[in-house]
Each structure stands twice: as structure tokens, then as C-alpha cells.
Amino acid sequence: MSRGLFDRQEESHQQEAMPLAARMRPTTLAEFAGQEHLLGEGGLLRRMLSAQRLGSLLFCGPPGCGKTTLAEVISRETRSRFRRINAVACGVKELRAELDAARDRLRGDGQRTILFIDELHRFSRSQQDVLLPDVESGTVSLIGATTANPSFAVVAPLLSRSTVLEFRPLDAPSIRRLLNSALADSKRGLGDSRTTVTEEALEFLAQVCDGDARRALNALEVAVLSVSGQGGNAVTLAEAEDSVQRKAVRYDGDGDEHYDVASALIKSMRGSDPDAAIYWLAVMLEAGEDPRFIARRLMIAASEDVGNADPQALVVATSAARAVETVGMPEGRIILAQAVTYLASAPKSNAAYAAINVALEDVRQQRVIPVPQHLRDPHTSHGDRQSAARYVSPHTQATGFVSQDYLGVEKTYYRPTDRGQEAEFRRRLVSLWPERYGEDLPEEQQSR
Numbered sequence: 001m002s003r004g005l006f007d008r009q010e011e012s013h014q015q016e017a018m019p020l021a022a023r024m025r026p027t028t029l030a031e032f033a034g035q036e037h038l039l040g041e042g043g044l045l046r047r048m049l050s051a052q053r054l055g056s057l058l059f060c061g062p063p064g065c066g067k068t069t070l071a072e073v074i075s076r077e078t079r080s081r082f083r084r085i086n087a088v089a090c091g092v093k094e095l096r097a098e099l100d101a102a103r104d105r106l107r108g109d110g111q112r113t114i115l116f117i118d119e120l121h122r123f124s125r126s127q128q129d130v131l132l133p134d135v136e137s138g139t140v141s142l143i144g145a146t147t148a149n150p151s152f153a154v155v156a157p158l159l160s161r162s163t164v165l166e167f168r169p170l171d172a173p174s175i176r177r178l179l180n181s182a183l184a185d186s187k188r189g190l191g192d193s194r195t196t197v198t199e200e201a202l203e204f205l206a207q208v209c210d211g212d213a214r215r216a217l218n219a220l221e222v223a224v225l226s227v228s229g230q231g232g233n234a235v236t237l238a239e240a241e242d243s244v245q246r247k248a249v250r251y252d253g254d255g256d257e258h259y260d261v262a263s264a265l266i267k268s269m270r271g272s273d274p275d276a277a278i279y280w281l282a283v284m285l286e287a288g289e290d291p292r293f294i295a296r297r298l299m300i301a302a303s304e305d306v307g308n309a310d311p312q313a314l315v316v317a318t319s320a321a322r323a324v325e326t327v328g329m330p331e332g333r334i335i336l337a338q339a340v341t342y343l344a345s346a347p348k349s350n351a352a353y354a355a356i357n358v359a360l361e362d363v364r365q366q367r368v369i370p371v372p373q374h375l376r377d378p379h380t381s382h383g384d385r386q387s388a389a390r391y392v393s394p395h396t397q398a399t400g401f402v403s404q405d406y407l408g409v410e411k412t413y414y415r416p417t418d419r420g421q422e423a424e425f426r427r428r429l430v431s432l433w434p435e436r437y438g439e440d441l442p443e444e445q446q447s448r
Helices: 002-017 042-048 067-076 092-108 125-137 156-160 174-186 201-207 212-227 237-244 256-270 272-287 292-308 313-328 330-345 353-363 420-432
Strands: 056-060 081-086 113-118 140-144 162-166
Touching: 002 162, 042 162, 056 174, 056 237, 067 081, 067 140, 081 092, 092 113, 092 125, 125 140, 156 162, 162 420, 174 201, 174 212, 201 212, 201 237, 212 237, 256 272, 256 292, 256 330, 272 292, 272 330, 292 313, 292 330, 292 353, 292 420
Parallel strands: 056 140, 056 162, 081 113, 113 140
Antiparallel strands: none
16 A cells, blocks of 8 residues: 555656656547647548558657657557657667567457657668568557658658658647646646736747747746746746747737738848848748748749749749748748848849739720631631631741731730840840830839
């Protein structure tokens, strides 16, 4: 009986020593936050759990998004034996011992083993190869967690035998729910504390953690304990900032600041001021703006404001968007900075932007011009072969050009500028269509 008392005391002491993030680990799927694309209605992992057919899984994603926690929850949901090893501290000998024990359990009482390997990408090729026979035979259900791209970090045979599930950083509302749960939980969380936390402080912690639940919860604990330890009773924004050693940036992700700063970034790039542009980029990133939103704005600016003055700008912006999606943050800031400074430094033209706007206005406000007979498809009911024969393909001409009517009316929409690569386009168009492109560029078509 006394031994049981000591056990409970040891367990209590161990629980108290745990950081808040560890104490608040979900124990059921209902408590688990985030990853709705995997666990929501119709999500792949939800379907696999319902069918009790897990196989082997590779969890890839940034730190603090729930990879380890979900593996433990799955072991409870499937009533499997959960064994966790860290690839950094485990050698082949220890790994083989775990696999032998899993084999004995399966043969003895039929219990399946979930072997969770944290930081799987740290295993060498030979260590990963040791897993193959038992993974393939179903002796263990492997759940490997990695922050690296599995395509590069995991050997092909193991990759082909596993289902790769991409974990996403938790969004601010999900982090906020976890913080509120920790404040309300008297057993595992901070519910017994008499310290309150302001809405402003909670919102800051939810935003500043970059989708990392562990970081947000531990910062909350630091803030609450530091305030209560000094006799205070409220965690304000100042204490929240101090707990993570970062200043809050006044920036409402859905309000005026969001649009004002985004506008400042766009207009600074349009105005060819890379210093101002990089500053507004820094404000958006520090405030927790979604980098994908920034990347989308850069792609728009590449066409709207740089255009054909530097056609490579759109390639740079598109590549940056794809790279940020692949690399993630915080390294994505470097990619965005490269794209922003490129767009800000590039020559500017909004000629293509102006052209499509004027053409759309004509289409909406005036009678739509019929397609000239010689341009129609001769196989349609509106075309005829005799008229189609009047069309001359430029490829049949030595110059690669033939002067013929392509619209049916005299109209000029695209007015290239004399800036950057577009100046070359203009020179060529003037030589091909002198009556249309030989005049001076109208003032209203000047790049903003």
C-alpha cells in the first residue's frame, strides 16, 4: 500500500516537472487540434483508422504540429503497443531488439506494435534497411516522423511501403483553442492559477508561434508563472512579448493593417524602392502573415507592374511561390526577399495590364466583333474552306510574318513602353505594324 503511495507521489512529481506542452498532450482524437485535411470528415487518415488498416506511415511536417502526439493517440485508438525511439540516439542493435520484441508480442498474444521513430531522417540507409522485412510482413506498423522531405530523406524501398502524410503548421485559431484549454484545465494545465491572460496576449502568442503548438503552450506557461511569481494577477501583451522575447507587431490579419501594409509593399515595388519594399515584407512576416498570401501578391505584381519590361519577373515570382511552399518558414523569408528585391529593381510596365482592361471594357460595352472568315475553323458550321484558304500562315514566309487582318477592325490595345525588354518588343512591332505602333505612346498608358 505504501509502495502505491510512493508510486503516486513519483508520478505527481514527474507530472509537475513536465512543461505545459507535454502535460497538455491530447490523449484522444477528439482532443487533437489541427490537421483537418487528414483527420476531418473524409480525410485519408480518418478513413484508415476507421478501416483499422494503418500499414506504415510517414509523418512529415514542421516541429510542433502534432506528429508525435498523433502517433501516441493512434496507438491508443488501435489498442496497439506503442514503442518510441529517437533516431539520433538509437543504433542498429537497439533497433533490432525492438523489432524482435514486437515479433514476440505478435506471436505470443497477437498484440500489434506501433514503432514510432522520431527524426527518421537521421537514420542511415543501413538502419532504414533493417526495418524493411518487419514493415513488409506487418510485424510492426511503422510511424516515422521527419521534418525533412521524405523523398530525399527516406530510402526508396521504405518510402514505397509507407503512406506519406503531410502535416501542416497549426493555424492561429487552432493554437488559440489549445491555449484556452490549457488555461481551463485544472488537472494538466493552468486552471488552478489565479492569473488571467488578456485577449491581446493570447492572440499574440497564437500568432507569434508560427504554427508550433509546443512553442505557444510553453510560452504561455512562462508568462503565467513569471507573473504569478512576482505577485501579479494578469498576463498582458507586454508579459507575452517578454516570454518569447519578441515584440508584437500591430497588424490585424483580417483588418485595415493587413491591406495597408500589403498595399505599401506593392506600391514600394512598383515605385522601384527595394529598401521600402523589403521593410514592408519584414513587417508582414514578423506579424505572422501567411507567406502564401505574400507570394500570390508578388505573382500579380510581376505581371501588373513589371510586365514585359522584364518577362523574367513572372518566372521569378512563380518560382518563389513554389519554393516557399516547398521549403516553408523561416527559410522562406529569404526566397520572398529575393523575389521582392528583384521586382522592385526591375524596369516597370503596366502595358499588358492596361491592354486587357481596355479590351474587356470593349467586350462588355460594345458589340462583340465577329471572327473574320479567314480566321475561322473551316470545320465548324460558321467557317468555309474557301474563306479559310485566304489565311496565310506566317511560317510559310521567309520573314516569319505576313501582314493580314486578325481582328476585323482598326484597334490598338497593347501599347508597349520604351523600358526594359518591352522596348525591344515595341521596336519589332513598329517595324511590323508601322501604322499602328509608330505613333507616340499615349500618356494614359504610361506605367504607374
